[in-house]
Amino acid sequence: QVQLVESGGTLVQAGGSLRLSCAASGRPISRSMMGWFRQAPGKECEFVAAINWSGLDTDYANPVKGRFTISRDNARNTAYLQMHSLKPEDTAVYYCAAGDDTRYFRRRLNAAYDDWGQGTQVTVSS
Numbered sequence: 001q002v003q004l005v006e007s008g009g010t011l012v013q014a015g016g017s018l019r020l021s022c023a024a025s026g027r028p029i030s031r032s033m034m035g036w037f038r039q040a041p042g043k044e045c046e047f048v049a050a051i052n053w054s055g056l057d058t059d060y061a062n063p064v065k066g067r068f069t070i071s072r073d074n075a076r077n078t079a080y081l082q083m084h085s086l087k088p089e090d091t092a093v094y095y096c097a098a099g100d101d102t103r104y105f106r107r108r109l110n111a112a113y114d115d116w117g118q119g120t121q122v123t124v125s126s
Contacts, residue, residue, distance in 0.1 A: 002026045002115045004096050009120030012086055016124070020081040022096030022117060033101045034072055034079040035113055038092035038122075048094070049081060050107035059107055063089070086124045093119040 008020040022034065035050040049070040050059045058070050069082040079096055097113035106112035 002029060002032070002098050004098060004115055004117035006094060006096050006117040006120040009094060009122045011123045011125060014086060014088055014124055014126050016086050017082070017084045018086065018122060020083070020094055020096075020120060020122070022079040022081075024077045024079070024098065028074070029072075029077055029079070029098055030074040031101055032098040033104045033107055033112075034070070035097045035099070035107060036070060036079075036081045036094060037097060037110065038090075038094045039119075040089075040092040043092075045095070045110060047108040047110075050104070051079065052104050052107075053101040057104070061108075083122075086122075088124045088126045091122060091124050093121050095119045 002024050003026045005023045031053050036048040037045050039045040051070045055072050067085045072079045096117045098115045099113035103112040
């Protein structure tokens with residue numbers, strides 16, 4: 001099992017940028033896919049972005065494509081989500097998750113991930 005801790009969430013104005021970090025401990029994540037999900041008040045948890053173990057393959061939900069970038073630093077055991085051109089509808093609790101990379105083909109599904117962080121709040125004001 002790996003422990004994941006997100007950080008970087010805060011209040012930001014529309015049009016601004018943020019970088020979220022997901023620090024892993026307990027075991028290396030170098031062979032894990034990493035994903036970011038978010039949950040807004042009253043809504044279901046939704047997929048945001050995923051990256052495979054090597055970082056060579058990434059995937060994004062349509063609402064964030066072109067604005068968000070997922071990356072990873074396996075040497076630091078950390079994943080990142082760089083967010084630009086933030087919109088009020090990006091307001092949510094953002095969670096990172098780790099899963100076996102053999103399940104990368106199911107990367108958009110919550111159930112494909114084994115370990116989750118506690119979340120970090122991102123609030124975008126208009």
